[in-house]
Amino acid sequence: MMVIMQKNGVAVKDDSTGISYRRLDLAAALAHVFAATPPSNAIQFSEHLIAKDYAYAYGIAAADIDEDGDVDLTSADYTPHNILYLFENDSTGKFR
Secondary structure (H helix, E strand, O other): OHHHHHHHOEEEEEOOOOEEEEEOOHHHHHHHHHHOOOOOOOOOOOOOOOOOOOOOEEEEEEEOOOOOOOOEEEEEEOOOOOOEEEEOEOOOOOEO
């Protein structure tokens, strides 16, 4: 964030203290971030439905819960279910 502010921030000087700083220009910062080309080896994410009839999720955590070397998911949903879920990864990216 500091690099973006140094490159794109609006220069401001506080006359009472003599301190200079850069104020964030949000439009310039967003343009800077989205203009960057991701490296060719960048991780790509996509959406996959792993459960149906799922209510609003309160949170999700990813960890190797069953210690088999792949990432499993756990989550909790809202009413009417109020259930804590464990989605085990079958090592191919499919969850059960």
